[in-house]
Amino acid sequence: MAPAMVAAMGEKPKPAVVLGGMVSGLREVYESGRTKDLEWRQSQLKALIRLLTDKEEEIFAVLHDDLGKHRGESFRDELGILVKSIKYTLQNLKKWAASERAESPLVAFPATAMVVPEPLGVVLVFSCWNLPLGLALEPLSGAIAAGNAVVLKPSELAPSTAAFLAANIPRYLDSRAVKVVLGGPNVGEELMEHRWDKVLFTGSARIGRIIMAKAVKHLTPVALELGSKCPCIVDWLDSKRDRQIAVNRIIGAKWSTCAGQACIAIDHVIVEERFAPILIELLKSTLKRFMAKPGGMARILNAKHFERLSGYLEDNRVAASVVHGGYMDPKKLNIEPTLLLNPPADSDVMTEEVFGPILPIITVKKIEDCIAYLKSKPKPIAMYAFTNNERLKRRIVEETSSGSVTFNDAVVQYALESVPFGGVGHSGFGQYHGKYSFELFSHKKAVFKRSFLIEFMFRYPPWDERKIGTLRHVFSYNYFLLFFNLLGFRR
Known part of the structure; x- marks a missing residue:
């Protein structure tokens, strides 16, 4: 200021x-x-x-x-x-x-x-x-x-x-x-x-x-x-109910969280090609319902951030990938919830943190391909995955790195006092x-209190093989042999 x-x-x-x-x-x-x-x-x-x-x-x-x-x-x-x-x-x-x-x-x-x-x-x-x-x-x-x-x-x-x-x-x-x-x-x-x-x-x-x-x-x-580009993996979900719940939670974690202007907001979605059309249609219909009344989404912070976000969409290559939304009102600092399908990987919207109401959707041949994709990117502060596939969950936890991983929901981990919140690598360090x-x-602070009652002379020189042998037992926690050594017995 x-x-x-x-x-x-x-x-x-x-x-x-x-x-x-x-x-x-x-x-x-x-x-x-x-x-x-x-x-x-x-x-x-x-x-x-x-x-x-x-x-x-x-x-x-x-x-x-x-x-x-x-x-x-x-x-x-x-x-x-x-x-x-x-x-x-x-x-x-x-x-x-x-x-x-x-x-x-x-x-x-x-x-x-x-x-x-x-x-x-x-x-x-x-x-x-x-x-x-x-x-x-x-x-x-x-x-x-x-x-x-x-x-x-x-x-x-x-x-x-x-x-x-x-x-x-x-x-x-x-x-x-x-x-x-x-x-x-x-x-x-x-x-x-x-x-x-x-x-x-x-x-x-x-x-x-x-x-x-x-x-x-x-x-x-x-x-x-x-900040970071928090990815959201969306696996094929057989149940229509599960799909709708997943979409509800994605919208809540993207557009209903300060219009996507949050470090833990979903930055982009990764989905199988076959599921992408279904996901996009569900996002469109649910957005229409959730955002029907004013106040459903916060505004962009200021003109500077509005220009940054509008600049993403003014790239002709990105504009060609818009499948929903894109309307911008510079006077009210509002940008309509916007969906992009496979924008160019080298475009600013894919290389910079979005931090706004624009959601790129990236398709892969099979959902397991997301692992290699995630490992090739900087470590995010949060990673999300909507899936019922236990093997995929295990691979995400074991093979990728992020500040946190949340399955079948998003952003809610911030509200848990029982788990740490923080980044890793380029997304930060320190947890609270x-x-x-x-x-x-x-x-x-480590505090150690010792009595004068017993003194072990094997700690001090002059050194001999017996003292070294006693120290070996001390460091190996072989207290039975240590006891015999201290009494003067030899093996």
């Missing part, structure tokens, strides 16, 4: 000295032990839930203002998931924060080993514009649960939601330990000049590379959640959601 736009939102660009003082102040608060207290963490999570419930209507309004989202989509994808996730964290936090006993070897007897989770310190969260509430507060709740002081930098591309967070987080949360910083790329770059104990960035690979390069200065650990959010912002 340009400085003028920041000022219009009631925030001035943050000079380096102001940001530096803020970071120093947060570090003082953290070092005081305030954020480490379990009761403090619980109180902050409860306050987040109050914020979300008290301000529900205002949240619906800002999400509609930024992205044209219907309140139903906003509740399903952001508000409802957030409340559920934070409640889950509250229910389990005491258990997650407890020390875990680890195995201690007999040779160290008497001794105990523990794994103690501790907060990292002062952490920075960059959120993205497409789920501007969820991608801000989900990691924020995890960082707080782990006991950190936190700075949240919302996306300037969702200005209404960013302003909402800046206005309300200080009212509900501890403003000494949790800060919201508004601004554009210049503010983001300035933030990265400071030392953090962890940075989480959600966004494009281009900006992710900049974040990583900046993090080198202080050797700051970074977690990245980036549920306990994984707690762990992302925690350090597992």
Whole structure:
């Protein structure tokens, strides 16, 4: 966001000295032990839930203002998931924060080993514009649960939601330990000049590379959640009911998820040639029914993203592959749900992440050919497959790599607190959601306690063959022979 736009939102660009003082102040608060207290963490999570419930209507309004989202989509994808996730964290936090006993070897007897989770310190969260509430507060709740002081930098591309967070987080949360910083790329770059104990960035690979390069200065650990071309395999389904359910779920994961502007939205479909005509007709008829009323699909973020997407369709070779849709309204920033059949493999729509309401459909001779196709592409953050073929499912899991694999549904894995969410390879690294959010912002400290009761002299020089033999038994866990050696018996 340009400085003028920041000022219009009631925030001035943050000079380096102001940001530096803020970071120093947060570090003082953290070092005081305030954020480490379990009761403090619980109180902050409860306050987040109050914020979300008290301000529900205002949240619906800002999400509609930024992205044209219907309140139903906003509740399903952001508000409802957030409340559920934070409640889950509250229910389990005491258990997650407890020390875990680890195995201690007999040779160290008497001794105990523990794994103690501790907060990292002062952490920075960059959120993205497409789920501007969820991608801000989900990691924020995890960082707080782990006991950190936190700075949240919302996306300037969702200005209404960013302003909402800046206005309300200080009212509900501890403003000494949790800060919201508004601004554009210049503010983001300035933030990265400071030392953090962890940075989480959600966004494009281009900006992710900049974040990583900046993090080198202080050797700051970074977690990245980036975009990718998430494939969806659609196998032949004998049951008409199964086909319709599959199409319902594909549409929900493509056009009803921020108009396809989501890192886990379906990017393209892979289907057998014989099934492609049936799938296309089902998609057409179901789209007509689902999108019959206004508000069924969010709008494109801004003119820049609209031009990018319209540019895909203005390629004559791609235009020739359109089998449904293609209507564009630049004034309303709307693009009709559009189906492409076998667009050129070297076209931008097939080499770049679509991130919009355009769905390429790629045909293969037999569905098993999708394995080689997927292995030839960068690893996506999510992979989907609609199939009843157990052998194909097994091959997808065993022979391909992705952040997650979901069978017979799509996008819903994001709502599960029990499994990690994150990319792999070019789609990012670092996992969160549920306990994984707690762990992302925690350090597992190894704690080992030994008694003075027994001392084993074979650990020390001068060395001889008997000591080496004893060490062999120690390292091979042959405690029976070790016992005899220590008593002076020889084999």
